[in-house]
Amino acid sequence: MRLHVLAGLILAGSSGAAATVGGKYVLLDVPYTAQGSSTQTYTTSTGEKADPWTFSHGLLTLAQTRPEFSEFRDAQGRVLRVNTPDGQLRSLSPVSWEAELSRAWRGRAWAYGSLNYACRLNEPGSVNFQLLPGQALQVAQVYRIQGTLPGVSHRNTFGAGTLFTDEPVEAVQPLLIEFSAPGWKATGGGGSGYLENTRRAPSVCRTGFLPLLDQGGLDRNLSHAPLASRPWEQRWKQPQGQATLFYRGWTKNDIRIAFGSPDEPGTLAQLNALDLWTYAGPMAEFYRFTFRAGRVVRAEEGHML
Known part of the structure; x- marks a missing residue:
């Protein structure tokens, strides 16, 4: 699932309220057919074609809006213009700030399993980051997406389950966690300019966004207290075919640290x-x-096959 966090857009098919400067919105997955369609295209301020996925890992601020387009700037000053000849902005949903949850979770937290995050710096280059259970992340804000987000997992969708991703579901008004992770390391990537992107990434990709199904997903995937890294490290030493012998006696917390939140739905309790x-x-x-x-x-x- 691709997530783009924007400011000040309107959701196609919503009440049609006017875009407001400072309002935050999520741009959901944009099909390639839509990018090149006559009803909605993405360009720079000079009219050159732009890929919105390049802007996906950060907040965009509404700079100006007109009937035919809305223009945004990111933290690096880059401009994304959403051209809308028919007056409709598609695949967008407003985001509201969750004050109580933000106060409860703001500060240091630790992710069960590993937290993997891809930062797209240019087309088609990207850099992948990984944060292990023993490394802290910094929660900045908690938002709620005022719409339906497709493809959200009971586990967090940026990899708390490491190798595993359970069957995603449509999430109604899911949460979006804004975080930074000073300790994360680049683990790979691809596309053009990879070496240059790896050099630039730590200074550019300072903020990440984690979508969660609901409030229960916070307790399932994050911890207020530091997590021991040993279960994660030990997991990779398991001899093949000896799972029962290797994991016998492990607690549920050990398994969550090593594998992330399981597939089963529900609260942590x-x-x-x-x-x-x-x-x-x-x-x-x-x-x-x-x-x-x-x-x-x-x-x-x-x-299973």
Whole structure:
């Protein structure tokens, strides 16, 4: 799923309220067909074609709006002009600030599993970052998307489950967490200018956005207290075919640190009441953990195909 956070747009099909300077909006996944369509295109202020995905990892501020276009600037001063000959801005949803949740979570937090984040600096170059469980991130704000966001996972969609991503669902008014992570490291990437992008990325990609299904997703995926990195590190030492022997005795918290939040829906309290946790991945790989008295008594691994 591609997420673009913008300021001051209107949602196509909404009440049609006028765009307001300072209002924050989310630009959902933009199909390539829409980018080149006659009804909505993206350019620079000089009319050159622009890819909105390049602007996706940061806030854009509405600089001006006219019937035929709206113009935005990002933190680096780059301009994105959304051209709308028919007066409609598509795939957009307003974002409201969640004051209470922001106050509750603002500050240092730690992610279960690893937090992976891709920063797109130019087309088609990108840089991937990873934050491990023992490394702190800094939560800045919590927002709520006033619309339906497709493809959101019960786990966080930027990789708390590391290799695994459960079946995504349509999220009604999901949360969007704005965070920074001074300790994250570039782990790879691709496209043109990769080496130059890797050099520039730490100073440019200072803010990330994490979509979560609901308020329960905060407790499922983030911790106010530091997390031990040992379960994550030990996970990669598991001999193949010896999952039960390796994980027997691990607590549910150990498994969450190593694998992230499981596939099962529900609040953290509901998850902790379950005796079976599953992790299924896009390549049909899976892990299944059976607990008794809060500790692993059986672990299964394999492929579903």
